[in-house]
Amino acid sequence: MIAHAIFFYTFSIIAVVSAIMVTASKNTVHSVFFLILDFISISCLFIMIGAEFLGMIMLIVYVGAVAVLFLFVVMMLNVAQQKNQWFAGQQSSRHIPVGLIISTLIFFEIIIVIGGWKYKPEIFDINNSISQASISNTHSLGQILYTDYIHVFQISGMILLVAMIGAIVLTFRQRSGVKRQSYIKQISRERAEGVEVLEVQSNKGVKLDD
Amino acid sequence: MEHLSTVFQEVYKILFLLVPVLVSVAMIVWLDRRVWAFVQKRQGPNVVGPFGLLQSLADALKYIFKEIIIPSSSNKVIFILAPIVTMTLALIAWAVIPFSATQVLADINVGILYLFAVSSLGVYGIIMGGWASNSKYPFLGAIRSAAQMVSYEVSIGVIIINVLLCVGSLNLNDIVIAQQNMWFVIPLFPMFVIFFISALAETNRPPFDLPEAEAELVAGYQTEYSGMMYAMFWLGEYANILLMCAMGAILFLGGWMSPIDVYPFTLVPSAIWLILKILLLFILFALVKAIVPRYRYDQLMRLGWKVFLPLSLIWVVLTASYLFYFNLLPVN
Structure with a gap:
C-alpha cells in the first residue's frame, strides 16, 4: 500500500x-x-x-x-x-486581460458542472461487481460501449469523420501548372518510349530535345 | 525484508531477460552483415573470433573508446537524452514478450497494446536526436522518419485488430494459445505480408531507410552523433528490429508453440521455438535489405496510406463478417 x-x-x-x-x-x-x-x-x-x-x-x-x-x-x-x-513582453501583456476573463469563465463553468455532478447509487454497485468478477478492464469497457452506448459511440465516430473530411476539403486546392508524378505512368513506361538507338556520324553529333 | 527480497527477485528476472537480449542484439548485427555479404557474394565480417562472431564486441569496444562530441550549437539535454530514449524504449518492450506459458516478466492483460504503444513511442528518440543536433541533415531525417513511422503505425494497428478479432483477448499468451490448431499466418496470410513490410518501415530498415538515406542525408538523424551515443542509437535500432520480429512471431507464427504437437518436437523448450521463429523473420529482414532498392519518399507515403491502410481495413471487415457468419467469434 x-x-x-x-x-x-x-x-x-x-x-x-x-x-x-x-x-x-x-x-x-x-x-x-x-x-x-x-x-x-x-x-x-x-x-x-x-x-x-x-x-x-x-x-x-x-x-x-x-x-x-x-x-x-x-x-x-x-x-x-x-x-x-512569460508576462514580460509588451506584446503579450495586452492579451492578459482577455486571457484572464476567458480563464475565469472556464473556471466557473467547470465549478458549476462538477458541483452539479451526482453519482447514481447504482454506479457504485456496478463498480463493485466488476472488481469482484474476473472480467478484465478491456472486456467490461467493450461490453458497455458496444451495447448500451452503441449510438453515442457511432455518433462520436461520425463527428470525427466529419471533422476529418472538413479539414481535407478546407485545405485541398487544385493548383495549376504543377508537375505531378503519375505512379501508373512511371511504371508502365516501355523501353521503346525511353530509348532510341541512333547512328552517329563522326564529327557531326546528334541533336536531341527537338 | 519481504519487500526487499521480491525487489531483488524482480531485478534478477529483469537482468536475466535484458542481458540475453543485449547479447543477441550484438550477435544479430553480425548475422545481418553476414547475410547481406553472402547475398552479394562477399565474405562479410569473418576475422574477429570464429566466423567473425566477436566482430560486434570489437565494434562496441571501438565505440566506447571514441570521443563523444557534442556540437556547441546543439540543445545539449535533448541531444544526450535522444539515444537514451531510443535504447530504453527498445528494451522495456521486452517485458511482455512470453517465452513460454509461464516464462514472461509481466503477463499483463493489454500486452499487445503495450507493445504497440512502446513501438509507437520509438519515433521520439529519432525526432529528439534530429532536432537537438541543430543541423540540416539530421532535421530532415527526423521529419521524414516521423511522417513515415506515424503512417505505418496505422496499418500495423489495423493488422493487430485482425488478429485480435480471431483471439478475443489482448494478452500475448492468449494470442499464442489461440494459434494451437492453426497459426494465424495461414488464414491471415495477406495481413502477415503487410505486417512484415510495415515492420520494415516502422524500424527504418531498407528499402524504407529514408531517414538515414546516406546518398541524400549523410546519415540522417545520426549525423552529429559519435562514439557511444551513436552506438546506443544503433543498438536501439537493432533491438527494435528484434522486437518487431518477436511481435510477428507471436501474432502470426504461433509464438513459443512448437510447429507440430508431436513427441520429439515437444521436448524442445518453448523459448527455443520462439527464438528460432524470431531468427527466421530476422533473416528475411536481412535478405530484404540485400536485394531491394530504396523507395522514393512519395511512393513510401502512397504505399502506406493508399495501399496498406485500405487493404487492411477491408480485411478487418472480411475477418469480422466471416467470424460472425460462421459463429466463430471468440465470446466468453
Missing part, C-alpha cells in the same frame, strides 16, 4: 509540474516535450487505478500520434528562436 502511494504521488507530482512547465518553459519545443511527459504520467495514473486499456490508448493516441504531430508543427514553425517571455 505504501509503494502504491509512493508511485501515485510521484506520477501526480510529475504530471502537475510538467503541466506547469508546458506554459512556463521558454522554448516552445521544450513545452511540447513537457506535454508528452504529462501525457505519459497521466497514463501511468490510469494504469494505477486499474484502467489499463485507457492508459495504453492514451499512450498510443496522444503520445504516439497527436504529440508527434504537435512536435512536427512546432519544429517546422521554427519558433525556437523567439523566446516565449
Whole structure:
C-alpha cells in the first residue's frame, strides 16, 4: 500500500509540474516535450487505478500520434528562436486581460458542472461487481460501449469523420501548372518510349530535345 | 525484508531477460552483415573470433573508446537524452514478450497494446536526436522518419485488430494459445505480408531507410552523433528490429508453440521455438535489405496510406463478417 502511494504521488507530482512547465518553459519545443511527459504520467495514473486499456490508448493516441504531430508543427514553425517571455513582453501583456476573463469563465463553468455532478447509487454497485468478477478492464469497457452506448459511440465516430473530411476539403486546392508524378505512368513506361538507338556520324553529333 | 527480497527477485528476472537480449542484439548485427555479404557474394565480417562472431564486441569496444562530441550549437539535454530514449524504449518492450506459458516478466492483460504503444513511442528518440543536433541533415531525417513511422503505425494497428478479432483477448499468451490448431499466418496470410513490410518501415530498415538515406542525408538523424551515443542509437535500432520480429512471431507464427504437437518436437523448450521463429523473420529482414532498392519518399507515403491502410481495413471487415457468419467469434 505504501509503494502504491509512493508511485501515485510521484506520477501526480510529475504530471502537475510538467503541466506547469508546458506554459512556463521558454522554448516552445521544450513545452511540447513537457506535454508528452504529462501525457505519459497521466497514463501511468490510469494504469494505477486499474484502467489499463485507457492508459495504453492514451499512450498510443496522444503520445504516439497527436504529440508527434504537435512536435512536427512546432519544429517546422521554427519558433525556437523567439523566446516565449512569460508576462514580460509588451506584446503579450495586452492579451492578459482577455486571457484572464476567458480563464475565469472556464473556471466557473467547470465549478458549476462538477458541483452539479451526482453519482447514481447504482454506479457504485456496478463498480463493485466488476472488481469482484474476473472480467478484465478491456472486456467490461467493450461490453458497455458496444451495447448500451452503441449510438453515442457511432455518433462520436461520425463527428470525427466529419471533422476529418472538413479539414481535407478546407485545405485541398487544385493548383495549376504543377508537375505531378503519375505512379501508373512511371511504371508502365516501355523501353521503346525511353530509348532510341541512333547512328552517329563522326564529327557531326546528334541533336536531341527537338 | 519481504519487500526487499521480491525487489531483488524482480531485478534478477529483469537482468536475466535484458542481458540475453543485449547479447543477441550484438550477435544479430553480425548475422545481418553476414547475410547481406553472402547475398552479394562477399565474405562479410569473418576475422574477429570464429566466423567473425566477436566482430560486434570489437565494434562496441571501438565505440566506447571514441570521443563523444557534442556540437556547441546543439540543445545539449535533448541531444544526450535522444539515444537514451531510443535504447530504453527498445528494451522495456521486452517485458511482455512470453517465452513460454509461464516464462514472461509481466503477463499483463493489454500486452499487445503495450507493445504497440512502446513501438509507437520509438519515433521520439529519432525526432529528439534530429532536432537537438541543430543541423540540416539530421532535421530532415527526423521529419521524414516521423511522417513515415506515424503512417505505418496505422496499418500495423489495423493488422493487430485482425488478429485480435480471431483471439478475443489482448494478452500475448492468449494470442499464442489461440494459434494451437492453426497459426494465424495461414488464414491471415495477406495481413502477415503487410505486417512484415510495415515492420520494415516502422524500424527504418531498407528499402524504407529514408531517414538515414546516406546518398541524400549523410546519415540522417545520426549525423552529429559519435562514439557511444551513436552506438546506443544503433543498438536501439537493432533491438527494435528484434522486437518487431518477436511481435510477428507471436501474432502470426504461433509464438513459443512448437510447429507440430508431436513427441520429439515437444521436448524442445518453448523459448527455443520462439527464438528460432524470431531468427527466421530476422533473416528475411536481412535478405530484404540485400536485394531491394530504396523507395522514393512519395511512393513510401502512397504505399502506406493508399495501399496498406485500405487493404487492411477491408480485411478487418472480411475477418469480422466471416467470424460472425460462421459463429466463430471468440465470446466468453
